[in-house]
Amino acid sequence: MLRTEVAIIGAGLAGVLAAAAAARSGAQVLLIDRGGMGLGSNSAMSNGNFCGPTSQYTLEEYVADTIRAGRGLNRVSWVERVGQEVPASFAFLAEMGVKLAPYSNYYLAPTPKPDVFRGAGFMATLAASLRAEKNLERLGGVQVRRIVMDGGRATGLEGLDAGGRAVRVAAKAVVLAAGGAGAVYAVNDNMKAIMGQGYALAAQAGLPLWDMEFVQFYPLVLVEPGLPKVMLYPRYPQGTRLINAAGQDILARSGIADVNQGIIELRDRLSAAMAREAAAGPVRVDFTGVAEEHWSQYPLAMLNKMRFDFRQKPVAVMPGAHFCMGGVQAGPDGATDIPGLFACGEMLWGMHGANRRGGNALTECVVSGRLTGLGAAAYAGDRDAPQPAQEDSAPLAAQPAERGGAELRALRQRLREIAWQRAGIERREEDLALGQSELAAWQEELARLPVSGPRPQWLRWDLECAGLFLSAVLSASQARQETRGALLRTDYPEADDGAWLKNSRLVLVSEGGWSLSHHPVEG
8 A cells, every 4th residue: 555645646737737836845746647757648749839818918818718719618717717827837837947938828838849749848848857856756557447535535546557456545635637538539639548537537436527518629630541640730831721532622611711710710610611521531731832941840840750741742631539628626726526636637627618729728737737736735734644444455466368458449449439420520419319329338348348457457447437438428418409619519500698608517326327417607
């Protein structure tokens, strides 16, 4: 049994900032992650754009623009708090070695070279800074499966290591920083293991999930065979075109001035247009008209490493699942309604409303990570160490041979197709209802499948979490009979403020079964 004061699940940007803030407050911190610290997260694949108030852009403007993007479903108090905390949080980031450059209404992270993701650069810097923290230890290669509760309070966690051995941690405070769920979808730009594990841990511990119907799709994700499925970053230079299978200009057909406007201001409209065009054949981005000097500059310089002649021929793209706006409600210090359980990062609900404004994901990770680390450290400082009832068990015997891996991978692909076809860019009642029945049959098949060995055990639990996430998306989408933000209902194509200016709330009442209610937006 491991013991610590603050246990943090997830080592992306929010988890790393929470760990640093808690450790520097004097708390003993254990940072738990599945893979490489920082570089196994979506943060490492980001474009390094942080939205926030600047000397040229007031807090009031920032709040108003964020709520406008969220179509009025944001938690206003949290949006305001994030904006207020930008200066202190970005200063904390600078103390860890990442100094952001301010522009008119956003900040940019530095990049070591024009052919390197900005996200990979700043996450490597933060990981190096974190290794020097004297109050912090890292536990890698662990899949957390359960939040341990005692008397209504979170007192630790349980999971499995890469060898299939049980891992138990007793903690005064537990922080969920486990990211989103984009990899549940057939086309996405997330790390492949990000399948809603944090939402499942929260829901199974008893926390409600809010606004889970809102999943953002990024319009330009590579789907060319042989190339990695990554997003193509803005800004796109003059000469960039989007074309359908007939060679026609998709932007002109959709009434969008240029690709940058489509990405920044009309992302959902562009994604829907591209999905409709794709029904007749592949859609492609065409860089053949881009001037030569742009190929040595960020972001096009990153494409030079790929085995594809982007200068001479268009490349296949599709909108891909990118970000989840819904999640867990928490206070400004990250505290949830369960004592001892905190949350930060993409897992949080309230900042983005029905759609996320570009640049606000990283900003919220920095602000919420720092505040949650401080809040968890303060909570832990006022509590006695928990006394878990379950002590270490005897060492496990040798693990059995792996069994079920191929079947699980096939089930993963089928689930991604269900998500894409039934809860994708555009949705309607018929598809959502069919998705519910297909998912129920899929879950039954997963439950019956014999599995043994560490890797299949890990994948099976990931798929259970993914199924739980998708059931939440389907249930909340089916109930909201309107189009708002990232939720595009073809059978209810207009927004209805009179009936639907409210947030959805899901509570897990049985495995895969939800109690759904709606609540007026916070004033």
